[in-house]
Amino acid sequence: MKITPINAFQDNYIWCIEQQTKCVVVDPGDASPVLAYLQQQQLTLSAILVTHHHPDHIDGIVELKNHFPDAKVYAADDQRIPAVDYIVTEGDKVVIDSPALTFSVLNIPGHTTDHIAYYGETGLFSGDTLFSVGCGRLLGGTAVQLYTSLQKLAALPGDTPVYCTHEYTLANIAFALEVDADNHVLASYADWAHTQRRKLKPTVPTSIRQELRINPFLRCHTASIKKAVEQYCQRKLSSRKDIFAELRRWKDQF
Numbered sequence: 001m002k003i004t005p006i007n008a009f010q011d012n013y014i015w016c017i018e019q020q021t022k023c024v025v026v027d028p029g030d031a032s033p034v035l036a037y038l039q040q041q042q043l044t045l046s047a048i049l050v051t052h053h054h055p056d057h058i059d060g061i062v063e064l065k066n067h068f069p070d071a072k073v074y075a076a077d078d079q080r081i082p083a084v085d086y087i088v089t090e091g092d093k094v095v096i097d098s099p100a101l102t103f104s105v106l107n108i109p110g111h112t113t114d115h116i117a118y119y120g121e122t123g124l125f126s127g128d129t130l131f132s133v134g135c136g137r138l139l140g141g142t143a144v145q146l147y148t149s150l151q152k153l154a155a156l157p158g159d160t161p162v163y164c165t166h167e168y169t170l171a172n173i174a175f176a177l178e179v180d181a182d183n184h185v186l187a188s189y190a191d192w193a194h195t196q197r198r199k200l201k202p203t204v205p206t207s208i209r210q211e212l213r214i215n216p217f218l219r220c221h222t223a224s225i226k227k228a229v230e231q232y233c234q235r236k237l238s239s240r241k242d243i244f245a246e247l248r249r250w251k252d253q254f
Helices: 031-041 061-067 143-154 169-179 184-198 208-214 223-233 240-253
Strands: 002-008 012-019 022-026 044-049 072-075 093-096 101-107 116-120 123-127 161-164
Touching: 002 031, 012 031, 012 161, 022 031, 031 044, 031 061, 044 061, 044 093, 101 143, 143 208, 143 240, 169 184, 169 223, 169 240, 184 208, 223 240
Parallel strands: 022 044, 044 072, 123 161
Antiparallel strands: 002 012, 012 022, 093 101, 101 116, 116 123
């Protein structure tokens, strides 16, 4: 099984999961780079997995279906997502014959209310909920929803690869270093990430284990994050959800 990021727009990744001559793509916001890659690699599209309704994740679906009418589209129950063949939600399994893939669907609202993720042996396709060293903005959901969703993802096995859909890592690192300045693992990761981007290489996939060590949004239980957030908002915070909400607000204004 091969997993390749197809670049789209300024910083989107459309993930292509391929095996022999068949493939699946995740969140195709633009059909053109996908079609070019599939033609170059002589691949047939079997399925499209959609994490949420934002245009940069869905606007290529119809054109891809026009080229590959047998490709099945999996998505949450949201009328803004076009050409859906199978509506899926938490507890459902997505089983694809070729390439041979099985995913569990996870409901992870917060960035949007309809956001889902796909988790299987190949890894976690987290859309815009969990990024390397960051998380999605609140664009429809609530801070409590996003906190709860991230805790669900954080509980997955540590070696789970995380395939997010944006190259936001350097910007996320800049904020994380402000919040978690004494985190030596984060500092080392920052050096690596800057080297990757200078070489025009992606910084993802990351992993659950890695994110638990460097992602401030998964570290609201630590004394260092709590102290930094309280200093920022100039008040005491009694719960991890409150710390997370203030941390998200801080990032929005960073």
